[in-house]
Amino acid sequence: MALARIMRAGLDGLYRLTGALAGIALVMILVLVMGQMAARWTGEVFPGSAEYAGYAMAAASFLAFANALNHGSHIRVSILLNAVPEKARYLLEIWCFVIGAAMMWYFVYYGQKFIYWSWKFGERSQGQDAVLLWIPQSLMLFGAVVLAISLTDHLVSVLVHGRSRIVRNLADQSHAE
Numbered sequence: 001m002a003l004a005r006i007m008r009a010g011l012d013g014l015y016r017l018t019g020a021l022a023g024i025a026l027v028m029i030l031v032l033v034m035g036q037m038a039a040r041w042t043g044e045v046f047p048g049s050a051e052y053a054g055y056a057m058a059a060a061s062f063l064a065f066a067n068a069l070n071h072g073s074h075i076r077v078s079i080l081l082n083a084v085p086e087k088a089r090y091l092l093e094i095w096c097f098v099i100g101a102a103m104m105w106y107f108v109y110y111g112q113k114f115i116y117w118s119w120k121f122g123e124r125s126q127g128q129d130a131v132l133l134w135i136p137q138s139l140m141l142f143g144a145v146v147l148a149i150s151l152t153d154h155l156v157s158v159l160v161h162g163r164s165r166i167v168r169n170l171a172d173q174s175h176a177e
């Protein structure tokens with residue numbers, strides 16, 4: 001039981017960490033856009049700022065996925081899940097988490113191959129700064145791995161406890177449902 005608590009604390013900490021890293025990436029986007037604006041106003045050039053902002057956006061998106069899933073911020077078919085009987089809900093959640101986890105692990109498998117070849121060939125961006133592409137791609141893959149772990153975690157939770165660990169944020173859902 002102690003091992004399960006340690007693992008749960010570790011996974012929850014990992015999900016919070018990726019959420020915080022996503023927040024940092026969003027702040028980086030803000031700083032880059034403000035830097036680009038200041039450079040234009042002063043007649044200077046900020047080479048690569050658009051590319052760096054794009055890399056930060058991809059990192060922010062993928063790093064935020066697992067944390068958003070755990071806080072109920074992903075779009076789910078809650079109306080359907082709340083309308084069906086408990087047994088059907090159980091089966092639907094298993095089906096959804098199996099499909100989601102399988103798709104993410106598939107993405108991770110081919111994503112790591114893609115990054116390996118980017119690293120092996122020394123691929124660089126086409127911008128003036130010529131960034132090694134495996135660096136921003138690795139942040140995206142890290143977020144994808146954590147999302148795959150999170151989906152698998154929720155699948156195991158549904159199988160063992162009969163419900164996922166997704167926290168329903170009723171204040172956020174009241175605007176959409």
